[in-house]
Amino acid sequence: MKIMTGNSNLPLVRAIAGYLEMPLTNCSVRRFADEEVFVEIHENVRGEDVFVVQSTSYPANDNLMELLICIDALRRASARRITAVLPYFGYARQDRKPGPRTPISAKLVANLITKAGADRVLAVDLHAGQIQGFFDIPTDNLYAAPVMAADIQARYGGQDVMVVSPDVGGVVRARALAKRLDNAPLAIVDKRRDAPGQSEVMNIIGEVKGRACILIDDIIDSGGTLCNAAQALMDAGATSVSAYITHGVLSGGAVARVDKSALKELVITDSILPTEAAEQSGHIRILTIAPLIGEAMRRIADESSVSSLFD
Numbered sequence: 001m002k003i004m005t006g007n008s009n010l011p012l013v014r015a016i017a018g019y020l021e022m023p024l025t026n027c028s029v030r031r032f033a034d035e036e037v038f039v040e041i042h043e044n045v046r047g048e049d050v051f052v053v054q055s056t057s058y059p060a061n062d063n064l065m066e067l068l069i070c071i072d073a074l075r076r077a078s079a080r081r082i083t084a085v086l087p088y089f090g091y092a093r094q095d096r097k098p099g100p101r102t103p104i105s106a107k108l109v110a111n112l113i114t115k116a117g118a119d120r121v122l123a124v125d126l127h128a129g130q131i132q133g134f135f136d137i138p139t140d141n142l143y144a145a146p147v148m149a150a151d152i153q154a155r156y157g158g159q160d161v162m163v164v165s166p167d168v169g170g171v172v173r174a175r176a177l178a179k180r181l182d183n184a185p186l187a188i189v190d191k192r193r194d195a196p197g198q199s200e201v202m203n204i205i206g207e208v209k210g211r212a213c214i215l216i217d218d219i220i221d222s223g224g225t226l227c228n229a230a231q232a233l234m235d236a237g238a239t240s241v242s243a244y245i246t247h248g249v250l251s252g253g254a255v256a257r258v259d260k261s262a263l264k265e266l267v268i269t270d271s272i273l274p275t276e277a278a279e280q281s282g283h284i285r286i287l288t289i290a291p292l293i294g295e296a297m298r299r300i301a302d303e304s305s306v307s308s309l310f311d
Contacts, residue, residue: 001301002045004074005029006054006066009273012087013053015290020298025050027073029066037065039073046078051122051297056090056109057249057272064090064109068116075117083300084118087271087293088247092127093219095134110134122296124271124289125218125246140306142296144246144269144289145173149180151267151287152214152244162187162211162238166229174216177244187213189229209237220245220268223254227261234262247271248286250278259283 004025005013017024026042052074054067067084074082094105106127113121114137121139126132132139152161164187165174171188178184187206213233220226220243230241241263248268250258255277258266268274269289278284292309299306 001297002048002050003297004041004050004052004070006052006063006070008055008057008063008066009053009087009270011273012055012270012288012290012293015270015288016053016294016297019291019294027070029070035062037062037069039066039069041073041077044077045074047080049081049083049301050074050079051083051085051300052118053085053087053293055088055272056086057088057247058251060090064112068112071113071116071118081119082117083120083122083297084113085293085297086121086123087289089123089126089131092131095128095131106131107134120300122293122300124269124293127218140296140300142289142292142306143176143310144271144287144292145177145180146310147269147287147289147292148216148244148267149177152181156212156214159212160210162206162208162213164189164206164208164213164215164229164233164241166215166217166225167191170217173218177214177216185211187233189232191225191228204232204236208233211238213238213241215241215243217243217245219247219249220254220266221249221251223250223257223261226266227257227263230262240264242267245269248274248278248284250275255281255284 002025003017006029028040030038052070056064071082091105091109121135124142125144126141132141162185163174163178165171166189178186187208190203226243233241242265244267246269266284269287274286296306
């Protein structure tokens with residue numbers, strides 16, 4: 001078993017390697033003068049079970065090309081099995097046709113990863129479960145819910161906690177977290193989106209008055225939806241509102257928007273390398289998912305059950 005990485009999230013990969021007590025594969029991933037990606041592996045990988053850890057986050061296209069070229073280099077170096085480990089799968093939100101003459105880019109990226117030579121995919125909190133079916137190779141989708149549930153229990157033990165989905169589409173995710181929190185009650189924010197990146201909160205389904213509300217979602221990008229939902233919950237009588245989000249994209253002025261919002265705290269994982277603004281924000285805290293990914297990689301290498309991680 002070997003671990004290899006591109007440049008998208010080196011701190012996370014080093015933490016995974018530390019958990020597994022293994023060194024990273026000696027390789028170089030660099031750019032030519034015209035920004036072409038060049039990968040060179042400096043040790044023998046013939047017959048090895050290699051895990052390539054690479055989030056396809058910003059800059060998405062550069063990081064995706066690094067992943068594809070790393071996989072191709074390993075295939076041509078006769079690695080026995082290549083697993084693409086995607087802490088964050090970019091393009092996941094383009095998983096259907098929202099209108100005529102639009103692409104399904106998530107399927108295209110899945111095809112690229114498969115054609116490059118990956119034998120298996122390991123992802124974390126895919127935006128939609130059906131994306132697993134976009135890959136024609138075995139795909140495991142890990143959930144950050146156990147890590148989040150442990151943190152919520154440690155910080156909110158004894159309080160009247162309510163899990164809140166920021167939209168109707170996230171109810172399944174919210175219900176799964178509520179189940180882990182001793183069947184905590186569930187609420188839903190009903191919203192109407194007028195344009196991409198804009199949202200208007202319309203109604204709160206559920207009684208949130210006097211409760212500590214936990215918003216749960218897979219991605220925070222501009223932060224508009226989440227901040228509007230937090231304000232609506234406070235207006236409805238919630239004692240506090242915190243948010244637990246797996247992937248902190250936090251584009252544009254999202255960090256400033258979170259800092260000025262009604263959110264008591266935004267908790268994200270390190271699936272995406274945090275920006276300097278996110279690390280310096282007093283309202284944003286980062287949980288590591290390195291042990292979760294590392295344990296899943298160990299189980300794949302040992303041919304043991306990955307799903308039992310979430311029992």
